[in-house]
Amino acid sequence: MLSETPRTRHRRIKENGRTDPADLVAVLAAGLVAHLGIVIDGHPMVVPTVYGYDEDHIFLHGSVASRSLLLEKEVCVTVTVMDGLVLARSVFEHGVNYRSAMIYGAPRRVTEPAEILHGLRLLSEHSAPGQWDYVRQPSKKELAATRLLALPLTEASVKISDGFPSDGDGPDAALGLWAGRLPMVTTWGTPEADPLLAAGIEPPAHIAGRSGSNAHPAAPAVRIAGQETGTA
Known part of the structure; x- marks a missing residue:
């Protein structure tokens, strides 16, 4: 169970709240962009x-000059995936x-060299699986210019909404208007080569193979707190 604190307690629309760690993993796996609030x-x-x-942990990175990453203070990191109207x-x-x-x-702030590479690899592999091993690894100069933060997953609130309109059995049902939901599916497009790329260099299979696939994949099984979890 996810920990319940005054900040994570579900107060409104409680039926959408989730307390299984698998649901947290599923959201993190499906999302691509987080919003860091500070x-x-x-x-x-x-x-x-x-x-x-x-x-x-969830890992965030940026320039050592980034103001949002300078202070190790209380933050709120939000990941949202929109599935439809x-x-x-x-x-x-x-x-x-x-x-x-x-x-x-x-x-x-992550300072141990092995953990820095671990966190940066996770960042790369989450958005582009297979890319970390395909491209050049970070240099010492590049690592020195990068700040990596690790935020524990111990205090989190998860909500999932996947229903239909709630007015189907009310007075508005007599209006004779269409109602329902409009799913939204985001897919990866066709890889586009850098204009300066030398002729004959094709995109690797791990990039080309994503064309047409869902940009928000189902969560893989991940072990959290000693328990095997997966897609909710």
């Missing part, structure tokens, strides 16, 4: 960024189907 100099800042994760008979009842996770805590 207060800097008394002002809120929300930064979109790619991420990686393992059974214990919920189209009701009235404007009031419209909504979206989504999968979301909010992770709270104070991230720590």
Whole structure:
């Protein structure tokens, strides 16, 4: 079970709340962009960024000069996947189907060389599986210019909405209007070569093979807290 704290307790639309760690893994696996929320100099800042994760942490990275990564203070990291529109008979009842996770805590700066490479590999492999081993590894200079943060997955709130409109058995049903849901599926396109790429260099199989596939894949099985989990 995910830990319940004042920040993660489900207060509204509790039926959409999830407490199984597998659901957290599923959202992290399906998402591609996280939003890092932090207060800097008394002002809120929300930064979109790619991420990686393992059974214990979500990893975020950026330039050593990035203000959002300078302070090891309380943050909120949100990952959201939109799955479609919920189209009701009235404007009031419209909504979206989504999968979301909010992770709270104070991230720590990763300084141990092996863990830095571990975290950066997870970041690369999450967005482009197979790319880490295909391209050149980071140089010492590049590593020195990169800051990596690790935020524990111990305090998280997960919500998933996948329903139909809720006004099908109410007065608006008599309006005779269409209602339902409009799923949204995002797929990868055809790889486009760098204009400066030498002739004859084709995209590797791990890139070319993603063309036409769902950009939000199902979560693989991951071990969390000693338990085997998978797609919810």
